[in-house]
Amino acid sequence: MNLNATLFAQLIVFFILVWFTMKFVWPPITKALDDRAKKIADGLAAADRGKHELELASKRSAEVVREGKEKSADVLANAEKRAIQIIEEAKVQAKVEADRIVANARGEVEQEVVRAREQLRDQVAALAVAGAEKILRKEINAGAHAEILVAIKQGL
Amino acid sequence: MATENVANAAALGAAQGPTQGEYIVHHLTHLNSTGEAQKSIVDFSVLNLDSFIFSTALGILAVLLLAYVAQRATAGVPGRLQSAIEVLVEMVADQAKGIIHDAKSRLFVAPLALTVFVWIFFLNAMDLLPLDLFPKIWSTYYEASGHDPHHAFLRIVPSADLNITLALALGVLIVCLYYNIKIKGIGGWVHELFAAPFGSHPVLAPINFLMQMIEFAAKTISHGMRLFGNMYAGELVFMLIALMGASWAGMHSLSGGLLFAGHVIAGSIWAIFHILIITLQAFIFMMLTLVYVGQAHESH
Numbered sequence: 001m002n003l004n005a006t007l008f009a010q011l012i013v014f015f016i017l018v019w020f021t022m023k024f025v026w027p028p029i030t031k032a033l034d035d036r037a038k039k040i041a042d043g044l045a046a047a048d049r050g051k052h053e054l055e056l057a058s059k060r061s062a063e064v065v066r067e068g069k070e071k072s073a074d075v076l077a078n079a080e081k082r083a084i085q086i087i088e089e090a091k092v093q094a095k096v097e098a099d100r101i102v103a104n105a106r107g108e109v110e111q112e113v114v115r116a117r118e119q120l121r122d123q124v125a126a127l128a129v130a131g132a133e134k135i136l137r138k139e140i141n142a143g144a145h146a147e148i149l150v151a152i153k154q155g156l
Numbered sequence: 157m158a159t160e161n162v163a164n165a166a167a168l169g170a171a172q173g174p175t176q177g178e179y180i181v182h183h184l185t186h187l188n189s190t191g192e193a194q195k196s197i198v199d200f201s202v203l204n205l206d207s208f209i210f211s212t213a214l215g216i217l218a219v220l221l222l223a224y225v226a227q228r229a230t231a232g233v234p235g236r237l238q239s240a241i242e243v244l245v246e247m248v249a250d251q252a253k254g255i256i257h258d259a260k261s262r263l264f265v266a267p268l269a270l271t272v273f274v275w276i277f278f279l280n281a282m283d284l285l286p287l288d289l290f291p292k293i294w295s296t297y298y299e300a301s302g303h304d305p306h307h308a309f310l311r312i313v314p315s316a317d318l319n320i321t322l323a324l325a326l327g328v329l330i331v332c333l334y335y336n337i338k339i340k341g342i343g344g345w346v347h348e349l350f351a352a353p354f355g356s357h358p359v360l361a362p363i364n365f366l367m368q369m370i371e372f373a374a375k376t377i378s379h380g381m382r383l384f385g386n387m388y389a390g391e392l393v394f395m396l397i398a399l400m401g402a403s404w405a406g407m408h409s410l411s412g413g414l415l416f417a418g419h420v421i422a423g424s425i426w427a428i429f430h431i432l433i434i435t436l437q438a439f440i441f442m443m444l445t446l447v448y449v450g451q452a453h454e455s456h
Contacts, residue, residue: 002194003319004202010323017215018268026267028226029245035231
């Protein structure tokens with residue numbers, strides 16, 4: 001444990017190494033550490049933001065779903081109402097139509113009845129004439145007694 | 157007759173290798189610029205080549221390793237080496253932040269503390285290399301180049317050299333003085349030298365100054381001596397353990413076997429314990445560096 005010039009040599013080396021470390025070692029490493037810390041902080045902030053945005057989005061989507069449901073319920077209600085309306089209208093129309101058909105049919109029937117009655121009248125008249133002809137073969141002239149025949153026909 | 161005896165003894169000694177005392181002394185002698193063991197306690201014409209070369213080489217290795225990592229450091233996902241260095245840097249930065257509150261000073265003092273820690277760790281770690289490996293290589297080379305191998309001294313643990321540890325402590329002292337003057341101003345610091353710790357009074361001024369000088373000297377010497385003492389003692393214990401194995405080599409008996417086992421067991425235990433010691437001593441030296449520089453920032 002003798003002291004000698006090694007002391008001074010070591011002293012100089014010491015300050016050179018310290019200077020070197022201060023210049024080339026410390027700044028890059030601390031910079032990398034700070035940058036990483038910043039990156040992590042940014043990442044965490046972004047994650048928080050993402051979470052917040054997700055919350056907002058889910059809230060918004062819930063809102064949209066709710067609105068959609070409401071709308072569809074409205075549509076359904078409207079559709080039902082409309083359906084009932086249509087049915088009612090159809091019923092009314094059908095009734096009108098049915099009435100019209102019934103009326104038509106009744107008219108036709110009446111016409112048929114009139115026509116049948118006309119025919120029957122003609123036939124009865126013809127039958128009466130034919131009967132009268134048989135009875136009055138000789139005496140009665142169809143032409144001369146047409147007036148009477150018509151009167152009979154009217155009377156039927 | 158007498159000279160014959162001496163010659164015989166010398167021949168015998170050469171044949172049997174060095175005695176235990178010679179072995180220890182040989183291992184504790186530096187390879188210096190004179191080629192002989194230093195005679196006087198203080199002689200600034202002598203340079204310990206082994207300590208200087210090993211400490212400088214290890215220092216350069218340490219800062220180049222750090223610089224290698226630092227230049228490739230990314231803010232992205234770090235590799236293992238980068239992570240390890242980052243842990244170190246953060247540890248030092250945290251300690252510096254806790255002790256030195258001046259952010260501008262930290263730009264210099266924190267790298268200083270990092271350098272001190274890594275460098276001293278490397279210096280201390282030389283203790284874990286096989287004790288006789290480098291000295292044996294060196295003496296073999298020395299003999300091959302035509303010199304007396306008994307003069308092939310080599311000590312590879314620079315922190316077990318008082319010059320090295322005291323130089324580091326002196327470096328820290330210089331930094332402390334620099335910050336004393338920088339923070340307090342030359343006038344403020346001189347005033348503090350005479351006014352603290354007992355208070356500003358003309359009668360107390362010399363006592364204060366004496367106390368301050370003792371404080372600076374005690375801090376610096378204990379700073380350097382603590383590291384030196386630990387590493388020197390550790391090295392010495394390794395040598396004593398190695399002597400057990402060396403003694404076994406000459407014996408073929410039960411006690412020889414015990415010595416061999418003792419070498420293996422004690423050597424393992426001491427080496428494992430030393431992993432703690434080398435790290436702890438490097439850490440203590442770094443922490444004291446920060447504390448002393450921190451004290452230089454405080455006004456009494």
